[in-house]
Amino acid sequence: MNKKVLVFTETKASALRQVSLEALSLGRRLAGEGTLLAAALGSKAADYAPTLGEYGADQVLIVSDARFNEYQSDAYRHTMVRLIERTEPDVIIAGHTANMKDAAPGIAARLGYGLITDCTQVEFEGGELIYVRPIYAGKAFEKKRFTSGKMFVTIRPNNFKAEPSPADAETIPFEPGDIDLRTVVRDIVHKSTAAIDLLEANIVISGGRGVKKKEGFAPLQELAAVLGGAVGASRGACDEGYCDYGMQIGQTGKVVTPDLYIACGISGAIQHVAGISNSKVIVAINKDPEAPIFGIADYGIVGDMFEIVPLLTEEFRKRQAN
Structure with missing residues (x-):
């Protein structure tokens, strides 16, 4: 495969989430000899570039903006759409997290990407990519494929191995522009103090x-x-x-x-x-x-x-x- 793949990364407690590294490893596999891009958002986004390069990113799109330190639907959707429009990836990958459960469907619908969520495995069958996901509360699994070339996939954490694949990542600043925010997150109170997600x-x-x-x-x-x-x-x-x-x-x-x-x-x-x-x-x-x-x-x-x-x-x- 020679595809352009864009991975949206996420952070928690100022650290990259493990599922983002897993998504990068899957992205490297799907991109083949093509280009793997990673998008990092938040005031410390540039700090994550070396790690993203270590896991295979050829280019890291940096959105250094404090508005993205915590998830806000309007801001994230607006910026993700602009990033996709600018890069025109064949495949988009993100973790199947609470944030992406909220953002992915609207983005896919707006841009005409097919969407398969909560994938636990990716297989090659007959020259096609097959995405495996659980159904009926995990009692069964279904295999799905895309009928068009534009793919948006979310992956379940802890189901894909995060494997380093060092690349000389190019960092590219990205300015999201004006965002019409209908809601603003002022503060988040974390009930759970567990160090491990x-x-x-x-x-x-x-x-x-x-x-x-x-x-x-x-x-x-x-x-x-x-x-x-x-x-x-x-x-x-x-x-x-x-x-x-x-x-x-x-x-x-x-x-x-x-x-x-x-x-x-x-x-x-x-x-x-x-x-x-x-x-x-x-x-x-x-x-x-x-x-x-x-x-x-x-x-x-x-x-x-x-x-x-x-x-x-x-x-x-x-x-x-x-």
Whole structure:
């Protein structure tokens, strides 16, 4: 393939999101001998250029503007449209994040690009690109292709490998011009203080109603700290007030795809399973041997999570020490 590919990157807490690097690696693969462009927005956009070049970007379009430090629909859509009109890419790639769920459909419709969202795999079949995405809450997968040459794809975090492919990236300043803002974000209050984003975590330890109270998450947080993972929760735990809804994983929460998912005191309702079904390895800890979670777990431990989790934490500490 020799295509011009444009990747829209995103940041969180002043750092590039992992899914943006994954999108760049996919973009390099799809571009072939063509051109891979990366767009970076925000007052520190120029600081990200070296990393974007390390992951294959031939050109980095820099929009150094504080209006893009936090996501604002009007500003982002306006600027993304102008970037696309200027560069005329064959393929646009972005992470399947809350921001792009909002922005991508309107942009694709306005510019006449086909849109396939939440892709977990890209395959070549019969000389065509085939995009794989989950449907029916992860119970099945569908394969889709574009019928025209203009493609807009969003990819699910943690499903594509971010592989360095160093390129001598050219930085190009881009001025978005006047933007008619109907709404302005003045401040964002973050309820979750987790250092690792659930969507991008390689290891997730989650608690359900079995944690019994807010303090019941303490052993899970300790295990997560030892493993370098993030802590999540089932809707049941959130509904009981044991934790914030920002930690919720499931059909009505966040969909995670870690290498290792440890479910503690979670029964395994279908709504929760929908949010974890693409995890590479699932470990279930539950006192009830008949809990549905064991039906989808790769490994199961029948027992009290308050006894088992500390034992796991201690064992992992010993292994790390050795």
